[in-house]
Amino acid sequence: MRKSGKINRWTGKFASDELEAEFQSHIFDVNRRHNFLAVAIALPLISGYVLLDSTVLEHAGFAIALRLSVIAFCAALLVTMKIPSLSRHHELVTATIIFLLGLVMNAIVWKEPSLGHNYYVGLIQGGVFISFLLRVGIIKLYSILISTYLIFLIVSQGKGQPEEAILQAVVLLTMFSLCGFGSNLLERHRRTEFLQARTIERQNAQLKRMLEDIRLDNARKVAAMNTLVHFVRTPIHQISGFTDVVMNALSQAAEEEGKLPPDCLKSVGYIKNASNELAGNVAKLLAYYRLDDGAAQGRPAPAPLHEMARDFKEQIAPEIECAFSGEKIEIMSHVEPIRIALSSLAQAYNEKAGAISRMDVVLARAPEGAAIVIVDDGPGHTPEEFRELAKPLTKLDRYLTSDGSAMPMAIRTAARAAEVCGGALTYEPAPGANRLTLRLKDLAPAEGEAAGEAAPAPAPDAESAETAPALRAAGAA
Template identity: 25%
Template sequence: MFMAAASKEISKLTARFSDPLRERRYHEYALSFYSRKDRYMLYAAVAVYILYGFLDLLTLTNATFMILTVRIFCALGAFLIIRFSMTKMGRQYFQELAGMLMLVAGLSIALMIWMEGNIDTPPYYVGLIVVAMVSTGLIRLTVPRTLFVLLTVFTAFCLATWQMPVDVGRIAATFFIFSSFMLAGVSNYLLEMSRRHEFIKHEERLRLHEQLEQMVADAKSSLKRKSAILNILTHVFRTPLHQIIGYAQILEQESLGKQQHPEYVEYSEHIHSAGQNLLRLVQRLMKHGRLEAGTIRFTPERVSANELVECAMSGVSQKATDKKVHIAYERSNISVQADASLIEDALFEIIENAVEATPEGSSVNIRVEKTNSHVMFYVEDEGPGIDNEQLEQIRNSMEMTEEFLSVSEKLSLGVTLAEKIIALHKGELDMRRTGDTGTIVEIRLPLKQSGTDQEDRSEEPSEPEEPQRVSA
């Protein structure tokens, strides 16, 4: 389909685009392929043309002086044409200048044949074949220009040999030149059609590239608008939420006097709890939007892994106590280069999900390990576990589904937020099921963040200490 549509845009007779503007763009495209090397090769071709003068000295018998004079003047003219093609105007009309160069070479050789009156000594028709080859292959003249040069030169050759006797040498030379010119014209036509088809593909690639760039720009603009709207909404929600939470806390604590009905205290507790959960969700959405927009501040520093885990555990300790879930953490002497506040948030999300997924009376185990290049945080719960087919969908989606609500109503958003924070640190987050029940989350952080000059200094004391266990 593409080649058929492209063929309709190119004239099969002249191998030119029907649209003049497109033809002009094609010439600009073709000129981009010409370089100094091409002109150096033209210089070399003119040098070979001059060297044939030594063959003239050895073989010419009738018009040696005139032929050498023609050769020298044509060579000087060719050098001037090539030199002019290096100027700004010359580059614009390179095709015309190159066609003129080939025409001068072909006509001069035909003139030499006429002045010498001999077609075999020296064999000038070989030079005409070289002119056809250079016109087709090296200079890449367009089809009309190539046909004009070849027909003009062949006509000049026929006129130069018109008065010569018809013998085997003349017949053979005429046949060789005619067949060479015909093959040169056909090959030039096929190559030109191929180059124009390639130009059409080039334009299509440019068009697709521009569309892709526009799509990327639209996506970035959409992301900025979405982040701006999200930030506005979160700021709008936070003020009334703080008021709701504050008033609910006053009612819950009966700060203004005893409630007449005990149910009011219970209702106040529910309002207070729901308000805190909603405020936490708004804060998560705000941070998620800032991470997606790349506007969050990232300041990595050397920090103790114990400090990161214990700060995250402190935010979940009350929930774990209420649910009678035991959080076990084995302290270690490991440090990592990271943004402490962001990693604390990521660990908090993972630990909170683990506590919510763990049944009452069970435990959540946390440990930290270190390799030559990474620090690994492991959070393992004893919950019902998640199917491996669902894990990837949970990690990459903010959408809630009924299957995930049975584990945690905040699981998808929490894991997504944690993974974005880990990705900001050039780390990885991996979730997998352990046996029939339970899920283990592994966070891998590089020891040193790229682009920082801080050294990897561990916080090991002078004397090794026994590992301590922290429980919540």
């Protein structure tokens, strides 16, 4: 059953006893510590009034003896707050001490023949001990305030100064009313904060469960893709191999017998092409889904971008003249997603080998890490076409057509890999060329970050200065 969070207007407590008990358990140590500190500060302060008692009161000896004896007894009660077996009664101990201090005030008023020298007693001293009564329950607080005020009204009678008695009574009533009203607001505010903290804690727990469900869902998807590859890849390779065997057998039969059924080799070729296309599509789809899994497997590691860019150059088909330039750069990032991105881009360029004759690969530093710039002379894309190619895979947007059923995954995979590494894949059409930039963020923490300082921007070094013209030249190629 859900606990009611309604707060009583007069008592400042929760309407639900179970919720109130939970709140008291939650703030027990805080209240005990505040009560102890407040009483420990108030007792020496009140004991200092003995100096004033000795100069302004007619029965100074009685006032000093009473004040010091009650303070000594209150100090003994204060010690019980530090005893583990008695500390749970800290609220009752605090209320008792405050009530005794109020009795001391009223006893001094009762003993003195007039009210002329007692104004400081009801005003200053009352404000001191009321200030830390705010850590006492509302019921106990109201009881102390009302009883102390009624006793004052009784002992102040018959002093021969009705106007002075009325004035001090009004002052005490105003002070006690403000203290009671303020304590009520404070208790209600503390319980409201407690409810908000419980709500935030419950929402955080729900968020953690949702994140865990998402993580498990992603893990299930990756596992499903791995299982798909396990069950599909081997039969695909077997079909492709069997197709080669059948084509060789048919070719040999045609040579020996001189005749072959029409379009037989062409049909077998279709089977082989379809199996190869299926194998390639499965591999591309698996690479796309492995990006998040690879980034979640560990923390960023040193990524030798110079070596990885050279490997990318080696993957480019021989028909394309590929040139590489750049400085030696190593950043902290997710290595496997970067390799997948470069491999996917290499496949994309190789598929357009007939339309591309030359490409330049430039590796250079960027404001937050590094950038691999690829400039080619092949057919370009409009910004809308590139956004369509790079958008995340959320649904099947291409079905079987005359061109096949393969979905363009290379740019999409590279864009997702850059996003996983904190970077981005951007495209800029240039006159007679296409400029593709793979921006990678250095995920290493800044040197001043641990000390709460902002890391200064790195100054460009000699190698970066030499690479900048290469970047501009590649963009203008």
